[in-house]
Amino acid sequence: MRVWKLRNDWDVLRPGVYRQMLSFDENIMLMIVKIHPGACVPKHSHSNLQTGVVIKGKLLFRTDRGEMEISEGWSYYIEPNESHEVYNTTDREAVALDIFMPKRDDYTPYTRPPDVSL
């Protein structure tokens, strides 16, 4: 078993958007993302499948087909190459766990080795 701890230092992905890379291998990559009130991840797409869960708060997800507010504990599934954008339109911090398959090569430089290997 390998374990990645959450640290106090978050990467700044964009203004008001912070992330930490967690467990990963060639096929999967976990990333925790913290989005401050009013902040957003603008429209983008990637060939990786993206699924995940809103861990805290609420986030508005928008695709070319519509938009939806996703609450704590709900999961989302975004097809490869499906455009999406994410907004925190609330007045409190939101946190999501993003899961990419396979791992995103553009995020690989930000991964870190496990903190503990048993």
Place this chain on the structure above:
Amino acid sequence: MRVWKLRNDWDVLRPGVYRQMLSFDENIMLMIVKIHPGACVPKHSHSNLQTGVVIKGKLLFRTDRGEMEISEGWSYYIEPNESHEVYNTTDREAVALDIFMPKRDDYTPYTRPPDVSL
């Protein structure tokens, strides 16, 4: 995009252990697990890779190589066929998001279609 909502009805996996299946496809399966104080998931293994994140509280993970308390926001990575057991030794509820690759055939009957497809 597809969305699975969190419901008020949880499957009882074992005494004090509750789960809901979330997003999935052939290659990946997300499951949210709630473990009451004193409850556990006894030692088991499966051919699926299992990774995940503790979303709330703390959980003690034990493998044949040792044990470790995993805190909120930390992620774990359990190799295929690696024996593991999980305990909530605290006095408060703990919640984890488990991710299986590929999807677990034994859990497939408990999945549900997405609540929303955009």
